[in-house]
Amino acid sequence: MTRPGAVSHYFAGANTPGGFFSRYDQIAPADARKVFILKGGPGTGKSTFMKRIAEELLALGHDVEYFHCSADNEGIDAIYVPAADAAVLDGTAPHVVDPKYPGAVEEIINLGQFWDERALRSPEAKERIIRLTRGYKFWFQRANEARRAAQAWLDEWAAYHRACLDEDRMQAAGEAILAELFRGAPADGQDSTDPAPGRPGRARRLFASAITHGGPRSFLGPVFNGVRRRFVLVGPPGTGKKTIVQRVVDAALARGLDADVFHCTMYPERPDHVRLRALSAGVISSSWAHEYTPGPGDEVIDTGAFVDPAKLASYADAVAGAEAAYRAALRREVEHLGRAKAVHDELEQCYLPHMDFDGIERVRRETLERILACIAEGQADTGA
Known part of the structure; x- marks a missing residue:
């Protein structure tokens, strides 16, 4: 079989x-x-x-x-x-x-x-297709506006933590992850699995999660289930999670290791997670929109521990307000995506009987x- x-x-x-x-x-x-x-x-x-x-x-x-x-x-x-x-x-x-x-x-x-083009070009079908297509675009644009609002609130939320962050401790945590990840790994540009040693590693850049009409959807579990060593970064925005992931990506590529890099949907040029198949290792950034539940043997690093709590206390009300507004904006995005999906479903019905x-x-x-x-x-x- x-x-x-x-x-x-x-x-x-x-x-x-x-x-x-x-x-x-x-x-x-x-x-x-x-x-x-x-x-x-x-x-x-x-x-x-x-x-x-x-x-x-x-x-x-x-x-x-x-x-x-x-x-x-x-x-x-x-x-x-x-x-x-x-x-x-x-x-x-x-x-x-x-x-x-x-x-x-x-x-x-x-x-x-x-x-059946003749059926689709009938006055009734044509009017309906045009109307629904415009309606779908309208609601998708509203979803984009909500996403931009969420980004603005996320930027503010992160700014308060960044103002209280001990950069040295955050960088030291990154160094510790690099040291553990690449202990015994080939020197720069010498991936033993590479048929042409000396070349830089290749990055395949995708998304492991997305905000959908049903809310946040993540494939972090399936993506990292087969990985032997997992470093899970937890902590509020602005505490260095993306910085650490970027350092791991850069170091891996410099060593000639190929990397599966999973980017952030709020800042799509920045990485949230990386999987290194040759090392059976990965670094995962867990947050509300793409939560990851650590398993046995996972090493969890709380980047929130690098924030001075006394300094942050002076921003407590502002932090709470920015976080609440961010979550509300994302919920609004999900609502608009749901409306867009409903219109798109109706649009599909215009074609289905005529295929x-x-x-x-x-x-x-x-x-x-x-x-x-x-x-x-x-x-x-x-x-x-």
Whole structure:
């Protein structure tokens, strides 16, 4: 009996204060064996198309990476199959993807060819589609405004802790983590697992959590479950958690170690967590929006201990007010995302009755066969 493949869960995009932030270029390598880009409107079956391919591949024993939709808890935006070095992804807004190397790497699959255009262009359907599309954008913009407000309050909340932070103690904690992580590890640029010693490590940058219409959703548990050594940073904002994670990322890459870097959805250029597969180690930043429950053997570092409590006491009322306003703004964002999701669900209903799903299923089967062919090519290349 074939053992089912393993599933990994990530986000490749997220709602941020600057709008939707895409890391879709991190789903598959730029020179991947194959990338299938799905095009088509809402309700055309893109998520189901990918889920069914993934389910069949898993049943055949192949590992699959799921990239979840941050706007829809049940939706899938992409899958990547490591054994095939192939991906299938939703290339429509807000994460528009177009081929960089058409034919050589990417190929567009247009699911729009399977809708009944005459039905969609009827006056009633056309008016409804335009109205609902505008409504969805309206509520998504309101969610972005709430996210920007949350960021402003988070900045203020962090500022009070930063003003009372003992930088030396925070930096010393970072040094201790680095020393423990890299004890016995190769010298800079000499990763023993690297076929070309001396090169810098490579970073794959994704999100492990997102604020969705159902509230905060995190995959930190699945991402770090298989990691042997975990350092868990807890503490309020402004106490150096991201600084410590960034130092670990920089040190790992300088040593030639590849890193899975998971970024913050509030500050998408800054890392919240890092996983180092070669060392079976990781550093996790746990906070309200992406809480992580430490397990046996995890080393927990409370960065709040680096704050002078006497100094912080003078800001007590302001701290409480900023924290409350931050949480309220995030709740407001979730409410607006819920309204956007409801409108989007209604928009999907405009298309569902007018789709040729038998035709889509034929293309899905063809796509699955081509991914299996990519797996065979990869096995032939490696002699497996």
